[in-house]
Amino acid sequence: MSDVADRAEWRIEKDLQNARAHVMKKPTLDSDGHCHFCDEQIAHGRLFCNADCRDDYDKEQAALRRAGA
Known part of the structure; x- marks a missing residue:
């Protein structure tokens, strides 16, 4: 019985690790x-x-993460 419980515990831990990642x-x-x-419009290869604009984008994304969006 401990084998089944051990596998279940291992699977739960793996699922939690995947969710966190x-x-x-x-x-x-x-x-x-x-x-x-x-x-x-900009040259291809640039973001x-x-x-x-890069800094403003980063600030906007950080604010969205803090807000839970």
């Missing part, structure tokens, strides 16, 4: 030719048009 994973951005903050 999913929550903590930072979403990745894809370069689509537009700034991810102001939507200005933001300048450092100000």
Whole structure:
């Protein structure tokens, strides 16, 4: 009986680890030719048009995480 309980406990721990990893994973951005903050057209391979947009985007995302969104 302890084998079944041990496997169940192991499975629960793995599920919790996976859930924590999913929550903590930072979403990745894809370069689509537009700034991810102001939507200005930019060169492919870039994510933001300048450092100000990048910083503002980071601040906005941090505020959303704090708000639980």
